[in-house]
Each structure stands twice: as C-alpha cells, then as structure tokens.
Amino acid sequence: MTTRITHWIDGKPYGGTTERSGDVFDPATGQVTGRVDLADAATVDQAVASAASAAEVWANTSLTARTRVMFAFRELLAARKDDIAAAITAEHGKVLSDAAGEVSRGLEVVEFACGIPHLLKGDFSENVSTKVDVYSIRQALGVVAVISPFNFPAMVPLWFVPVAIAAGNAVVLKPSEKDPSASLLIAQLWAEAGLPEGVFTVVHGDKVAVDRLLEHPDVAAVSFVGSTPIARYVYETGTRNGKRVQALGGAKNHMLVLPDADLDLVADAAVNAGFGSAGERCMAISALVAVEPVADDLIARIRERMATLKIGDGRRGCDMGPLVTRQHRDKVASYIDAGREAGATVVVDGRGHEVDGAAEGFWLGPTLLDHVTPQMSVYTDEIFGPVLSVVRVQSYDEGLALINDNPYGNGTAIFTNDGGAARRFQNEVQVGMVGVNVPIPVPVAQYSFGGWKDSLFGDSHAYGEDGIKFFTRGKVVTSRWLDPSHGGLNLGFPQNT
Numbered sequence: 001m002t003t004r005i006t007h008w009i010d011g012k013p014y015g016g017t018t019e020r021s022g023d024v025f026d027p028a029t030g031q032v033t034g035r036v037d038l039a040d041a042a043t044v045d046q047a048v049a050s051a052a053s054a055a056e057v058w059a060n061t062s063l064t065a066r067t068r069v070m071f072a073f074r075e076l077l078a079a080r081k082d083d084i085a086a087a088i089t090a091e092h093g094k095v096l097s098d099a100a101g102e103v104s105r106g107l108e109v110v111e112f113a114c115g116i117p118h119l120l121k122g123d124f125s126e127n128v129s130t131k132v133d134v135y136s137i138r139q140a141l142g143v144v145a146v147i148s149p150f151n152f153p154a155m156v157p158l159w160f161v162p163v164a165i166a167a168g169n170a171v172v173l174k175p176s177e178k179d180p181s182a183s184l185l186i187a188q189l190w191a192e193a194g195l196p197e198g199v200f201t202v203v204h205g206d207k208v209a210v211d212r213l214l215e216h217p218d219v220a221a222v223s224f225v226g227s228t229p230i231a232r233y234v235y236e237t238g239t240r241n242g243k244r245v246q247a248l249g250g251a252k253n254h255m256l257v258l259p260d261a262d263l264d265l266v267a268d269a270a271v272n273a274g275f276g277s278a279g280e281r282c283m284a285i286s287a288l289v290a291v292e293p294v295a296d297d298l299i300a301r302i303r304e305r306m307a308t309l310k311i312g313d314g315r316r317g318c319d320m321g322p323l324v325t326r327q328h329r330d331k332v333a334s335y336i337d338a339g340r341e342a343g344a345t346v347v348v349d350g351r352g353h354e355v356d357g358a359a360e361g362f363w364l365g366p367t368l369l370d371h372v373t374p375q376m377s378v379y380t381d382e383i384f385g386p387v388l389s390v391v392r393v394q395s396y397d398e399g400l401a402l403i404n405d406n407p408y409g410n411g412t413a414i415f416t417n418d419g420g421a422a423r424r425f426q427n428e429v430q431v432g433m434v435g436v437n438v439p440i441p442v443p444v445a446q447y448s449f450g451g452w453k454d455s456l457f458g459d460s461h462a463y464g465e466d467g468i469k470f471f472t473r474g475k476v477v478t479s480r481w482l483d484p485s486h487g488g489l490n491l492g493f494p495q496n497t
C-alpha cells in the first residue's frame with residue numbers, strides 16, 4: 001500500500017487533487033511506499049497567496065509573541081526527534097542515529113533563532129547632529145522560498161526556516177520530492193507550537209514548482225540548496241526576476257594529511273567522513289590527499305576499518321544504509337569502473353560488501369580508490385556516494401594547489417600536529433569551511449554555513465548573522481523633534497552641526 005503525500009497549505013494538509021505525482025521509495029527495501037503530489041503553478045500560487053496574507057500579520061506580531069512560538073517549536077522538535085528520524089530513514093535510507101543527528105543539528109539553528117529579540121536589535125546614535133538622532137531597524141521581507149535537497153530532509157530546511165520565521169517572514173518550503181515526509185512532520189510541529197496558518201507552507205514538487213517560485217512576484221527571496229548546475233540556474237533565474245537569492249551548490253571536499261599526523265586518528269576520520277550517510281553529505285570527504293610517504297600505511301589502516309563496517313537497513317543498527325534511489329546507486333557504482341579504466345587502483349570495491357537488508361535495496365558498500373589523479377572523472381565529478389579517492393602528493397604545496405584548483409570550495413580539512421602548517425592552511429586555502437583535525441567542519445549555528453566558488457552562488461551564507469541579514473532588510477531613520485532652533489530656509493545639502 002502506498003501513502004499519498006500532499007502539500008501543507010493554510011496550516012493543514014492540502015485538500016485538492018493533483019495531476020502529477022512521483023514515487024517515494026524505501027531505499028532499504030526498494031519498494032515504493034508513497035506517492036508525492038507534484039505541484040503545478042496554480043497550486044504554488046495558492047500556497048504563495050496564503051503565505052503572503054499570513055506574512056503581513058506575522059511581521060507585525062510582537063517579538064515576544066514570535067519568540068514564544070520559537071521556544072514552543074524548539075521543545076516539540078526535541079520531543080519528536082525520533083519520529084522525524086524514523087521518517088527520514090524510511091525515505092532517505094540513512095541509519096537512524098545519523099537521521100537523529102541531523103535533526104539535532106537543525107535544532108541548534110532553532111535555538112539560535114530563539115534569540116531573535118537580541119538578534120534583531122538595531123543601533124541608536126543620539127545627537128549625531130544637534131538634536132538629531134539616527135537609528136537602524138531590520139524588517140522582514142515578506143514571503144521567502146526555501147528549496148532543499150534530498151540528503152538532509154530535516155536539517156537543511158531547518159538551516160533557513162527558523163531564522164526566516166523568527167525574523168517575521170512567511171516561508172514556502174519546497175522539499176526534495178525524494179524524501180518529502182519529514183517536512184510535513186515539521187509543519188505539524190509548527191502548527192502545534194502556535195504558528196499562525198500560512199506562516200509555514202510546504203509545496204511538494206519538481207522543476208515546475210521551483211520555476212513558479214522563482215518567477216512569482218510575491219516571493220521576495222529564495223534560499224536554495226542542491227547540486228551546482230541547479231544552484232547556478234536558481235541563482236541566475238531568481239536574481240533576474242529581482243529576488244534576493246542564496247544558492248548553495250555541490251562539493252568535492254578534500255582532506256589533506258601531512259606526514260606528521262596520527263594515522264590511526266586520520267583513518268578513523270576518513271572512514272567516518274567518507275562513508276557516513278553513504279557519502280551523501282555535501283561535507284563528506286571524497287578526496288583524501290596524502291602527502292607522501294604516508295599513503296601506503298594510511299590506506300592499510302583505512303582498509304582494516306572498512307572491513308568492519310556493517311552495511312544494511314538503517315533501522316537495524318548498521319553503520320551505513322543504502323543510497324537514495326536505484327538510479328543514483330547505479331551512477332555511483334559506475335564510477336568504480338570509470339576509475340579503474342582511467343588507471344586508478346580499486347583497493348576496495350563496495351559492490352562486494354555483505355549487506356544486512358532486502359535484496360532489492362539500493363546498496364553499495366564503501367569503496368576505496370588509490371592512485372587517483374586530478375584528470376580522472378572520479379576526481380573531477382561530485383560522486384555523492386561512498387567512494388573515497390586517495391590522491392598522492394609529494395608536498396604540502398602540491399596538496400594545497402590541488403585543493404585550490406578545484407572548482408568547488410565547500411569544506412576541507414587538514415590533519416597534522418604542526419600548528420604552523422595548520423595556520424598556514426587556514427589562511428591559504430580557497431574554501432569556505434575549514435577543519436583543523438576536524439573532517440566535517442559544519443559550523444555551529446551562531447557562525448554561518450557556506451562554501452566558496454561553485455559551492456555557493458550569492459553573497460550570504462546560511463544561518464548565523466548572515467541568515468538574519470539575508471531574511472531582513474535594513475532601514476536607517478534620521479529623526480529630530482522640531483523646535484524653533486530648526487527653523488529657517490537653507491537649500492544646501494544637509495550638514496551635521
């Protein structure tokens with residue numbers, strides 16, 4: 001039996017029909033478990049109209065009242081974390097502990113947004129000119145759209161939605177059509193928290209829905225996360241239509257290992273960051289850059305650890321689940337042959353890994369390639385699966401040049417015990433998020449998340465201070481209360497006295 005998964009408009013499940021729908025799979029069984037409605041332009045218009053009328057009221061709701069909703073939502077999200085994690089595992093495939101982890105990271109942004117009374121404070125300067133005061137305020141934009149990818153169906157929407165709502169906007173979320181259910185549980189929690197109808201809306205869909213959001217005159221801003229070609233398209237289309245856009249794209253994250261590093265700790269980190277969530281993380285490590293002579297030793301240690309990993313149904317306490325769709329699994333698996341044909345050594349072929357799950361699941365075990373060179377497609381492409389490539393270099397400088405020449409600049413890490421080398425790396429590397437002995441350096445909520453180069457289009461990163469700025473517009477007021485000293489005619493440009 002399949003469940004119909006529909007939109008959330010006006011604070012409740014959508015009551016209308018749909019002309020188009022898409023299959024939603026349980027990746028661990030390969031079965032279709034749901035059919036998700038794919039919105040047409042008219043349904044998007046209905047959602048935006050509902051959001052637009054809610055936005056007017058919400059922006060004028062007191063900060064105290066808005067903050068209370070944020071705190072209530074925070075409590076509900078914490079209490080229902082396991083339900084959301086179960087929904088994620090059932091449609092995405094990642095193991096339950098990992099799914100719960102992504103909800104926790106989203107929760108941190110909700111907690112950050114609970115500080116909105118402080119975050120929205122403006123500045124005030126008294127008597128900038130005689131008896132003239134100046135102050136700044138930040139106001140909500142209106143309706144903002146959030147378009148999210150399949151790999152973090154709870155965390156990525158939660159990077160944006162709490163900040164946008166706390167700042168006084170109404171949000172229309174278009175989640176990935178591959179794993180749409182987590183967004184509806186989140187919508188339910190907002191309603192239970194007392195958020196007025198229409199302030200949070202979910203529209204399911206594909207390019208049709210995205211295109212309508214990008215051209216809709218009542219959508220003021222778009223936060224997008226997904227692959228680089230679509231991020232570029234969303235940025236170009238949205239900005240051409242006069243919208244404020246931040247579009248976070250794909251990644252190819254490098255881990256630079258210097259010869260002085262502790263190779264056991266490096267091997268642990270490489271396995272965790274390369275194969276966690278089956279490599280379907282925008283901050284996953286996919287290129288391990290080993291400064292010789294450490295490669296042989298490091299590969300032996302990584303290989304040992306890979307053999308111990310349990311691959312299987314995410315509900316069974318395994319380390320790594322399936323990939324999101326059969327098509328994606330096949331594409332990722334094709335890189336193993338592509339790597340071998342191009343001259344790489346296949347140290348571990350994930351297609352042979354034992355699996356604790358249904359035969360029809362979208363399985364691919366952890367894969368390790370050695371002697372990968374920058375010309376190979378396994379290096380140039382974002383594979384987005386459990387394939388870790390080792391690139392051997394002779395020096396720090398060669399490793400740094402490799403990372404800086406890559407068109408992506410999302411995350412990177414250096415592993416070393418040399419503080420001077422680490423400091424040099426953080427200064428010289430052309431990447432937005434840098435880890436020093438930390439393989440997945442996702443910033444905490446009070447700092448902002450975002451890459452450089454082809455990993456982000458736009459000026460602002462997600463959440464933190466950038467998030468507050470992105471979802472508000474600044475205004476500066478110059479004010480005086482007239483008294484006789486302000487009289488007289490003077491057509492010159494105002495001078496401060």
Ligand code: NAD
Nearest residue numbers: 148149150175176206207210226227230248249250251282
């Ligand atoms: P995707 O680009 O296929 O889809 C992202 C969103 O765009 C989805 O909501 C999808 O419905 C929509 N979309 C798909 N095709 C479209 C089209 N032709 N026109 C308009 N909209 C379209 O990405 P995905 O496969 O869901 O997610 C994986 C990608 O996301 C990877 O490249 C990963 O690196 C990236 N990602 C980046 C970050 C980051 O912070 N930089 C975070 C998570 C994921």
